[in-house]
Ligand code: SF4
């Protein structure tokens with residue numbers, strides 16, 4: 576199975592917010608010119624013949640302003656019709672104006688934003704005033720028909736308030752997508768906010784249980800992705816796939832990187848869109864070679880792990896950037912991945928061998944136990960992982 580072709584466009588590394596654990600913004604970063612967008616189109620014309628998704632990322636991509644998107648979106652969509660481009664945008668929504676929303680709505684750009692839970696907790700982690708500004712942008716975006724989903728960054732602090740966070744997302748009808756805070760590469764205390772891998776594992780199992788108990792009232796995107804990985808035995812998100820060669824990012828000056836997380840690190844530049852490099856050209860760069868060394872490392876280091884096919888050692892950024900580019904270990908979140916993949920696999924096997932899952936096979940209705948007399952509901956049971964998987968597959 577091929578991985579989707581993904582190009583992240585980082586129009587600027589600047590950001591008006593000041594989140595405590597952020598590692599991806601730079602003050603005074605330049606903004607990408609429309610000339611560079613035209614060069615992206617030229618670069619991609621013969622680069623790969625596969626459907627592409629462009630994600631605008633940051634820094635804060637809305638700092639580029641509506642005029643940028645008014646030109647960039649048609650250039651990319653109409654300049655590359657053979658790649659049938661799709662779009663997405665990751666933003667804190669502070670600069671979402673009615674004008675911006677109209678430009679994005681014309682291209683049905685789905686929005687990913689960030690909120691870490693209730694206002695006090697969110698602002699503790701992301702700075703005073705963040706919550707209100709993001710929610711105001713959210714209203715503007717949704718009033719214009721844009722679809723918005725939130726990513727919640729869990730830190731060592733917010734982990735302790737996970738129940739409250741889950742309730743906040745459920746109460747507001749937001750699907751929950753989580754991201755573990757990483758050790759900051761730019762702070763004197765890199766571990767201050769980071770979510771330790773063991774706690775990340777606990778959190779994923781906790782969310783799996785929540786997703787099952789609230790099967791009809793809430794969605795945890797990561798749990799869906801993890802279940803899909805185990806069931807199909809294929810990594811369906813970049814963390815659990817070999818992202819090298821199928822994901823690239825373009826920085827404000829046209830520099831090409833392995834993904835948005837590397838943008839602004841000169842040692843990770845693979846080429847520049849102004850030179851229209853081929854895949855073979857990019858393969859000559861040191862950054863490419865380091866990414867592929869990771870892939871080979873995983874083949875050996877994870878060879879005895881039962882999850883290797885759909886885990887692939889996790890995220891190469893997490894694994895090799897903290898060691899200055901040296902491939903010494905897999906993603907430090909391995910502990911968490913193993914824990915949740917084991918949990919899903921074991922539950923799935925148990926349920927499959929024990930009885931047909933609700934809604935599959937014999938078609939037992941959700942929430943009914945086995946053994947009840949015909950016509951009478953059995954004792955209420957929590958749906959199992961196969962109920963969730965069935966739902967994901969049917970979608
Ligand atoms: S380096 Fe990590 S975040 Fe970037 S595309 Fe690869 S898996 Fe995803």
Ligand code: SF4
Nearest residue numbers: 877880883886888909
């Ligand atoms: S769970 Fe850990 S050992 Fe297994 S494939 Fe993933 S990173 Fe490798």
